[in-house]
Every structure is written in structure tokens, then in C-alpha cells.
Amino acid sequence: MxxxxxxxxxxxxxxxxxxxxxxxxRVWFVDMHLNRVISVRPDGSDTxxxxxxxxxGGIGWLPDGRLLVVLxxxxxxxxxxDDELVVHADLSDSVASxxxxxxxxxxxxxxxxxxxxxxxxxxxxxxxxxxxCRGRFTPPATSRLFLVDMDGEYREVASGLAFSNxxxxxxxxxxxxxxxxxxxxxxxxxxxxxxxxxxRKELFVDFAPDGIxxxxxxxxxxxxxFGHAAVRIDAEGREIERxxxxxxxxxxxxxxxxxxxxYLCASPALDSTECLRLRESRIEAMSIASxxxxxx
Numbered sequence: 001m002x003x004x005x006x007x008x009x010x011x012x013x014x015x016x017x018x019x020x021x022x023x024x025x026r027v028w029f030v031d032m033h034l035n036r037v038i039s040v041r042p043d044g045s046d047t048x049x050x051x052x053x054x055x056x057g058g059i060g061w062l063p064d065g066r067l068l069v070v071l072x073x074x075x076x077x078x079x080x081x082d083d084e085l086v087v088h089a090d091l092s093d094s095v096a097s098x099x100x101x102x103x104x105x106x107x108x109x110x111x112x113x114x115x116x117x118x119x120x121x122x123x124x125x126x127x128x129x130x131x132x133c134r135g136r137f138t139p140p141a142t143s144r145l146f147l148v149d150m151d152g153e154y155r156e157v158a159s160g161l162a163f164s165n166x167x168x169x170x171x172x173x174x175x176x177x178x179x180x181x182x183x184x185x186x187x188x189x190x191x192x193x194x195x196x197x198x199x200r201k202e203l204f205v206d207f208a209p210d211g212i213x214x215x216x217x218x219x220x221x222x223x224x225x226f227g228h229a230a231v232r233i234d235a236e237g238r239e240i241e242r243x244x245x246x247x248x249x250x251x252x253x254x255x256x257x258x259x260x261x262x263y264l265c266a267s268p269a270l271d272s273t274e275c276l277r278l279r280e281s282r283i284e285a286m287s288i289a290s291x292x293x294x295x296x
Contacts, residue, residue: 007245007264007284010044014281016272017265019058019101019211022255027263029283030056030069033272037069042256042285052078052085058102058167060110062150068110072098077112077148089152097142101211103167103176108150109195111157113164113178116143139163139182147195157197158189166212166251168220173235177220179209186212186222186237203237211251216259217290223249223264230264232291240291245284254288262288 011017015033022028026039026048037050037059050067057070067080068088075095079088091099095114102112117140143161148154162183169176174191185204189197207224214220215232219240222231230252232240247266254262267281275281 007266007286010042010263010283010285011038011040011047012282013279014038015275015279016250016267017281017283018251019056020213020251020253020263020265020283021059022253022261022263023061024065025257027255027283027285028059029265030059031281032056032072033276037067040283042261050080050085057098057100058112060102060104062104062108063106068102068104070099070102070112072100075099075114077102077110087152089148089154091146091148091154094146094154094156100164101166103169105169105191105195106171110148111145111167111169111176112148113145113161113167114143115163116140116161117163119163119182141183143180145178145197149195157195158187158200161187165210166223168212168214170214170218170235172218175235177203177212177214179212179222181208181210184208186220186233188235203233205231205233205237205239207231210249211253211265213251213253215254215262215288219291221252221254221262223252225249225270230262232288243286247280247282260287260289262286 014031017029020029028039032055039048055072057072060068069078075092077089078085097115100113104110139162141160143164145158146154147157162180165179165181167178176189185202188201190199210223210225212222219232229242229244231242250265264284
């Protein structure tokens with residue numbers, strides 16, 4: 001089912017919004033090109049900003065409420081301790097490319113992905129983009145996932161991914177989902193008690209997935225960047241519905257007081273120079289409801 005949706009703009013005037021989260025009554029996101037972590041109330045008021053040294057990626061929270069933020073090029077995860085950013089984990093000795101998104105489980109362990117290669121080398125013209133979205137070429141499967149413990153120690157838990165992007169942890173069904181942007185698929189893993197990932201299963205889609213989030217009904221929302229849409233799928237990869245934006249959809253998350261809000265990171269462009277010139281990237285929101293199809 002496709003819905004042409006009218007979104008409310010929660011926050012705008014940014015260069016490149018990414019990695020949205022709903023936490024403690026606030027909508028959080030990063031501006032990758034301005035090196036900021038930002039949060040607002042759901043009505044867009046009370047903007048708060050944390051400056052970081054370089055491009056931020058995924059964000060999350062430890063069980064005690066401390067913020068974690070990925071520094072992509074630095075290949076580190078920072079932790080906010082008493083208003084001071086300190087190094088939580090340094091993966092620079094193991095990661096040659098850049099870090100990307102992360103997800104934190106209820107024990108405080110976090111999963112972080114590396115990109116594995118420079119994506120711009122495969123996006124030089126529209127035909128390249130179409131091939132990526134349709135899964136019509138074999139990308140470098142050089143991306144990995146790492147599990148980071150509370151003490152900052154880390155280990156590799158998955159490899160052979162085609163540009164790992166958004167990650168969500170399903171604590172109820174003990175799954176981890178990761179978007180493989182250059183593989184036109186999500187990959188689902190079973191979570192072992194020690195945090196290891198097993199029972200790998202590929203869930204193919206007909207687009208290049210970017211950021212992902214999970215709603216209160218257990219469905220996955222997946223951003224379809226070039227389709228200007230967010231797509232709801234079930235745990236087996238079946239598409240349930242699709243909602244459209246007027247801009248490129250970079251990432252999505254759900255939240256709100258009742259858990260019935262969908263938040264999108266939207267942008268009119270991808271080129272960093274153009275994004276910084278326009279400053280038209282934003283956070284959009286709309287209400288969602290339980291789908292008629294029951295998740296399995």
C-alpha cells in the first residue's frame with residue numbers, strides 16, 4: 001500500500017539530518033556536515049545542540065542514560081559524561097574505512113557498523129544509482145559489524161556486508177536487523193545471549209535501504225532514499241506500506257508519547273557542498289497506526 005503523506009516539519013534549516021531517535025521525550029538527530037548532535041521537543045521547540053569534533057553518525061544511550069555518538073572518520077564512539085565527551089571505544093586500529101550507525105541493547109552493549117568502502121565511487125551517474133537500488137551489480141562485501149561492551153572492548157560479530165547502514169535490535173524476538181545499502185537488502189541475525197550474531201538471513205528489497213527503525217508493533221521502517229519514501233516491512237521482509245515525502249528520505253525512527261509517530265530525516269540533496277549551501281534538510285513527522293497485517 002502506498003500513501004502520499006503530508007508530513008509536519010518538526011525542525012528545519014539543517015545541512016544533512018541523519019540518525020533520528022526518540023529518547024526521553026525528545027527527538028534526537030545529527031547534522032553530519034555541521035558536526036552536531038541535536039535534540040528538540042516533539043513540537044520543534046527547545047533546540048539543544050552538542051558540538052562534536054567531526055562528522056557524527058549513529059547515536060544511542062547506555063542503560064544509565066549516558067549518550068553515545070559515533071565519530072565516523074575518527075572511527076571512535078564517544079560517551080557524554082557530565083557534559084564532557086570522552087572516548088567510549090576506539091576502533092581505529094581495526095577499521096580502515098569509516099564507522100556508520102549504531103544500536104544499543106538493554107544491557108548497554110552496542111553494535112556499530114563500518115561502511116567498508118567509499119560509496120561515492122559507485123554513485124557517479126543515475127544508471128549507477130539505479131543498479132544499486134535494483135541489486136543489479138555485485139558490490140564490495142567488505143563491511144563488518146562490531147559488538148562493543150560497556151568497558152569499550154570490542155569484537156567483530158559479522159562480516160561480508162555490502163555497506164552496513166541502519167541497525168535496529170529487536171529485544172522481544174532476539175533479532176538484529178542491518179540495512180545493506182549497496183546490497184538492496186536488510187540482513188537479519190539471531191541474537192545469542194553473549195551478543196554474537198547467528199542464523200543470518202537476507203531480506204531483499206527493491207531499493208537501497210539507508211536508516212531504519214522499529215515501531216511498537218514490531219515492524220521495521222526502512223528509508224528509501226531515492227524513492228523519497230519510508231517503507232514498513234515485517235520481520236520476513238514483506239512490504240506492508242510505503243509513505244512518501246517530497247524530499248530524499250535518509251533515515252527514519254518511531255516514537256512519541258504513544259509510540260505512534262514516524263520521524264524522517266529528509267534532504268533535497270546528497271552532495272555536501274550543495275547541502276551546506278541550501279540548509280534545507282529537516283525532520284518530518286506523521287502519525288502512524290497498527291497495520292492490518294499481523295507480524296509473525
